[in-house]
Amino acid sequence: MSEPTFATLVSRWYEENARDLPWRGPDVSPWAILVSEVMLQQTPVVRVLPAWEAWLARWPEPAALAADSPAEAIRMWGRLGYPRRAVRLRDCALAIVERHGGQVPDRLDQLLALPGVGTYTARAVAAFAYGQRHPVVDTNVRRVVCRAIAGEPDAGPATRPADLVATEELLPVEPAAAALASAAFMELGAVVCVARSPRCGVCPVESVCAWRASGREAPAGPTRRPQRYAGTDRQVRGLLLGVLREATGPVPHQRLDQVWADDVQRSRALAGLVRDGLVEPVGESSFRLVGDGPPVPVG
DNA sequence: GATTCGTGGTC
DNA sequence: TGACCAAGAAT
Numbered sequence: 404m405s406e407p408t409f410a411t412l413v414s415r416w417y418e419e420n421a422r423d424l425p426w427r428g429p430d431v432s433p434w435a436i437l438v439s440e441v442m443l444q445q446t447p448v449v450r451v452l453p454a455w456e457a458w459l460a461r462w463p464e465p466a467a468l469a470a471d472s473p474a475e476a477i478r479m480w481g482r483l484g485y486p487r488r489a490v491r492l493r494d495c496a497l498a499i500v501e502r503h504g505g506q507v508p509d510r511l512d513q514l515l516a517l518p519g520v521g522t523y524t525a526r527a528v529a530a531f532a533y534g535q536r537h538p539v540v541d542t543n544v545r546r547v548v549c550r551a552i553a554g555e556p557d558a559g560p561a562t563r564p565a566d567l568v569a570t571e572e573l574l575p576v577e578p579a580a581a582a583l584a585s586a587a588f589m590e591l592g593a594v595v596c597v598a599r600s601p602r603c604g605v606c607p608v609e610s611v612c613a614w615r616a617s618g619r620e621a622p623a624g625p626t627r628r629p630q631r632y633a634g635t636d637r638q639v640r641g642l643l644l645g646v647l648r649e650a651t652g653p654v655p656h657q658r659l660d661q662v663w664a665d666d667v668q669r670s671r672a673l674a675g676l677v678r679d680g681l682v683e684p685v686g687e688s689s690f691r692l693v694g695d696g697p698p699v700p701v702g
Numbered sequence: 703g704a705t706t707c708g709t710g711g712t713c
Numbered sequence: 714t715g716a717c718c719a720a721g722a723a724t
């Protein structure tokens with residue numbers, strides 16, 4: 404008998420220790436999995452849980468969401484952050500209806516062509532919803548592979564093609580086992596091989612970890628610029644959208660003016676929300692979430 | 703490739 | 714307490 408592979412070690416650990424997340428259930432639809440993946444883009448699991456349940460209770464399939472307004476999608480999105488994802492997810496539902504008869508496609512190229520679906524999400528759906536063999540590399544997998552295999556403290560900020568190659572080489576040949584291994588890598592990175600204080604004492608691959616062997620050196624070089632928030636356009640956008648989200652229908656600009664004193668920055672933020680398809684002008688002096696009521700007369 | 707894009711929790 | 718972080722995508 405040969406030594407168990409890296410994927411086998413992590414998969415065994417996963418089967419004993421995985422969190423009981425609802426989108427991992429046996430009867431979860433590809434649509435529900437797609438929704439979970441989009442919500443989980445940069446948003447912690449604990450905040451996604453209730454939003455995912457509510458979203459699918461209201462829109463159990465793509466056609467239902469496609470038939471509703473962007474405004475309702477934005478409201479249901481709540482405070483998950485990056486609300487453009489809500490609009491894109493609805494655009495995605497429209498595309499699924501128009502291009503694929505309302506069924507989430509199972510081909511990687513078709514998934515990638517959907518709004519709001521990038522390299523990670525397309526592969527995650529293909530693997531977790533359809534059991535295909537694709538490397539699925541998110542920030543967790545990237546960190547696990549960089550540390551345990553390459554022996555490096557951490558990876559760069561974005562997933563690179565090399566990360567996909569390195570991960571693919573770890574996957575079992577059999578597709579279902581490969582999909583399980585991908586979920587296991589993600590879980591390990593999310594729960595054990597975490598960014599700040601990795602729990603090497605309970606790690607299933609501690610004995611073969613290259614980073615561990617090298618003494619767990621800290622990341623080198625200048626740390627990347629921290630993402631500040633206070634005072635940015637993002638904060639102003641969030642404040643503006645908060646008012647529009649709580650309102651029903653158009654809001655006079657005077658009310659929006661109250662959320663931020665700087666006219667220039669406030670106007671820029673509002674224009675950005677309009678450009679991004681989140682907000683639309685109504686008449687000369689009001690704004691609303693896109694589609695939040697009857698169509699705006701043109702001309 | 704570097705930026706932009708929310709929100710809230712942790713240490 | 715403010716820096717850091719959380720299943721990325723689009724430009």
